[in-house]
Amino acid sequence: MVVWAVIPCCTAATTDYAGLLVVRLSLGFCEAAYFPGCLYLLSARYTRKELVKRTELLYSGLLLSGAFSGSMSAGIINGRNGARGIAAWRWLFIIEGSGLVSVALIPFFYCF
Numbered sequence: 001m002v003v004w005a006v007i008p009c010c011t012a013a014t015t016d017y018a019g020l021l022v023v024r025l026s027l028g029f030c031e032a033a034y035f036p037g038c039l040y041l042l043s044a045r046y047t048r049k050e051l052v053k054r055t056e057l058l059y060s061g062l063l064l065s066g067a068f069s070g071s072m073s074a075g076i077i078n079g080r081n082g083a084r085g086i087a088a089w090r091w092l093f094i095i096e097g098s099g100l101v102s103v104a105l106i107p108f109f110y111c112f
Contacts, residue, residue, distance in 0.1 A: 005100035007026050010097075012090040038058060042058070073096075
């Protein structure tokens with residue numbers, strides 16, 4: 001999950017089209033196993049009756065994230081263009097990526 005979270009931060013560092021393609025391909029490679037993998041892990045752990053509710057929560061989270069991501073992105077981009085010499089679209093990837101990294105590291109620190 002940490003690798004998946006660092007890749008959006010790397011998108012902000014790209015300078016050309018080839019670099020962007022490499023970063024997006026890496027992101028797609030990390031995300032490819034997510035959706036079938038989540039359903040497989042849920043089905044391996046829960047009974048058939050419990051699986052319905054867990055799958056519902058997974059789909060609901062997917063829909064809610066899609067519903068609010070545009071508003072959050074607009075809020076991040078608004079007024080940031082040129083701040084500290086960085087374009088607004090780069091700020092978007094830096095802020096979202098660093099937030100994902102912090103969430104991804106929570107289980108690591110919880111174990112220690």
